[in-house]
Amino acid sequence: MSCRGIAYLCYQMNLHEDLKQDERVWMPGVLDKDVRHFNIFYVQHNRDDKFNCKPYNRKGLYKISLLKGKTKLYYADKTMDFDSALLFSNPNIPYAWEHVESEQSAYFCVFTEEFFDQFINIREYPVFKPGNVPLFHLTPEQFQHFAGIFKQMLEEITLDFAYKYDALRTMVLQLIYAAMKLEPATCQQYKDSNGSMRIASIFMELLERQFPIESAMQRMELRHPKEFASQLAVHINHLNHALKTITGKTTSQLIAERIMQEARSLLQHTDWNISEIAWSLGFDDLPHFIHFFKKNQRLTPKLYRKAQPL
Structure with a gap:
C-alpha cells in the first residue's frame, strides 16, 4: 500500500470522529463503538504507484495483508522475497516492502x-x-482460501447489519488461526553495513516515537536495551554492535541520553512533581531516577529545576 493509501485509510478512520460533531448524524451504539477501529479494502497497483510502506502510525493499527505479485520485504535486518504471502504487522514491528514486478x-x-x-x-x-x-x-490454493475470507469481509462490512463487526472479528480470527497452522517464511540477513544502518534507523525511530511525554499519565513502554532488541527481533549483542558501528554509542547510552533530554524538558517546562516525571520516564522508584539524573547531570532533579530561569 502506498503512503498515500495509508493517509487515506487514516482519513477514513478519522471520518467518523468528524461526523459525530454534526448533530444530524446518528449511528446505533453497537456500530458506533467499532466503526473507528476496523477497516478493510482491496487494492491493485502498478510500478508507478511506488508500492512500499512502513506501518508506523499514531493510531496503533494492526494490519493483516494478503499480497500477490513478486515482492521484497525488509524486516529489521532481514529481507524476504515472495510471490504470494500473508503478512501480519503490529504498530511496534517495523518493516517496509517494495514490489519487483x-x-x-x-x-x-x-x-x-x-x-x-x-x-x-x-x-x-x-x-x-x-x-x-x-x-x-x-501456495495458489492457500492464497485462494485466504482471499475467500477477505472477500467475505468486504461483503460483510457493506451490510446493514447491527452485529456485522462481531462477524468481522470472527473472520479476522479465522485469518490468524489459519496462518498459525502454516510455516513462516525463511529470511536472509542483509549485508552487515546495510543491516546495521537499518537496525540503527529503526531503533532511533522506535525510541523517538515515545516522545514527547505530554501527560503525566503517559509512560515510556520501551525502556531497556533488551526490550528494543525484542521488538527488532535481534539479539541484544547484535543491536549493540549495529548501534556502535553507526553511532559510536551503545544502546544504553542512546536510551539514557534521550531520557535525560526529556527529563530536563519536563523539569523545566511542567509543574509535575518529580515522582510523576520519574514514573513517566519508566522509573519504578524515585531514588533510582534521582540517582540516574544526578549521575548524568551532576545535579539532583530538584536542584536542576530550581536553577532554571522562571
Whole structure:
C-alpha cells in the first residue's frame, strides 16, 4: 500500500470522529463503538504507484495483508522475497516492502487493539509478537482460501447489519488461526553495513516515537536495551554492535541520553512533581531516577529545576 493509501485509510478512520460533531448524524451504539477501529479494502497497483510502506502510525493499527505479485520485504535486518504471502504487522514491528514486478494486488484489513479489547488480547497471538517472522508464503490454493475470507469481509462490512463487526472479528480470527497452522517464511540477513544502518534507523525511530511525554499519565513502554532488541527481533549483542558501528554509542547510552533530554524538558517546562516525571520516564522508584539524573547531570532533579530561569 502506498503512503498515500495509508493517509487515506487514516482519513477514513478519522471520518467518523468528524461526523459525530454534526448533530444530524446518528449511528446505533453497537456500530458506533467499532466503526473507528476496523477497516478493510482491496487494492491493485502498478510500478508507478511506488508500492512500499512502513506501518508506523499514531493510531496503533494492526494490519493483516494478503499480497500477490513478486515482492521484497525488509524486516529489521532481514529481507524476504515472495510471490504470494500473508503478512501480519503490529504498530511496534517495523518493516517496509517494495514490489519487483509491475502488477500487484492486495487485500488489507486494519484494526486497533480496542477492536478486540473486550474479547481477547490480540497482542498475545504469536503472529503479532516481536521475534516471530510475520510473513507466510502461500501456495495458489492457500492464497485462494485466504482471499475467500477477505472477500467475505468486504461483503460483510457493506451490510446493514447491527452485529456485522462481531462477524468481522470472527473472520479476522479465522485469518490468524489459519496462518498459525502454516510455516513462516525463511529470511536472509542483509549485508552487515546495510543491516546495521537499518537496525540503527529503526531503533532511533522506535525510541523517538515515545516522545514527547505530554501527560503525566503517559509512560515510556520501551525502556531497556533488551526490550528494543525484542521488538527488532535481534539479539541484544547484535543491536549493540549495529548501534556502535553507526553511532559510536551503545544502546544504553542512546536510551539514557534521550531520557535525560526529556527529563530536563519536563523539569523545566511542567509543574509535575518529580515522582510523576520519574514514573513517566519508566522509573519504578524515585531514588533510582534521582540517582540516574544526578549521575548524568551532576545535579539532583530538584536542584536542576530550581536553577532554571522562571
